Amino acid sequence: MKQRIFMYLFVFAMLLVLFQFVNSKRVFEDMNNTIGDYKEQLQSYKDSIVNMQHNLTEVSHFNLEKNEDAISYFENQGYNVSDLIPAIKDELYKLNEVKDEHPIVPYAASEGKRMMINTIKLLNHKWIIADFTDGKYWGEMFMTYYINEDRSIDFKVVESFLYPFD
Incomplete structure (x- = not known):
């Protein structure tokens, strides 16, 4: 058992x-x-x-913040690039506050509206790409900029286009 x-x-x-x-x-x-x-x-x-x-x-290839040659250009002129980039953008955005038609945008806005710059991309020490709209029409422009000795900034539109409205 x-x-x-x-x-x-x-x-x-x-x-x-x-x-x-x-x-x-x-x-x-x-x-x-x-x-x-x-x-x-x-x-x-x-x-x-x-x-x-x-x-x-x-x-980021065409970007001022990543372009060593463009940064050196500004540093050789005595500018602090980290302060300069926002200053350039601010100057362009200030133009949105101007009464009547926008001084840079080469197109008139639709009735009762104003063209305004929305986005800005600094390509290098001389070129900018920006887009603009009035809420109905929109477009893009290529411009140059120059910093004067008195630290004012001049903008010149080289080329622009307006997207067709459907």
Whole structure:
């Protein structure tokens, strides 16, 4: 009788060990699959980051803040570039406050509205791209700027266009 109890206990213990082995093997394989998926996702994210950094480098190519030659030009004239960039933009935005027609935008606004400059991008130490709108019509312009000895800024529109209204 004692021998049968030990045999039943032995068989029960073997079944328990077998169950634990099969269950842990399944859990281990599931975890490996999950880790493999995470590794693929991680590689995809790394590729996306590299692609975004490349795109950022391309987009910031024509940007005064990233153009060492243009920055050197202003520094050689004694300007602090970090203060100068906002000052140039502020001067352009101040022109939005002028009564009647905008002094820089070469197009008249629709009735009851005013053309205003929305976005400004300084390309280098001489060129600016800006867009403008009156809420109905919009366009873009390419202009040059010059900083006078008295630190006033002159703007000259070189080219502009107005998008067609549908």
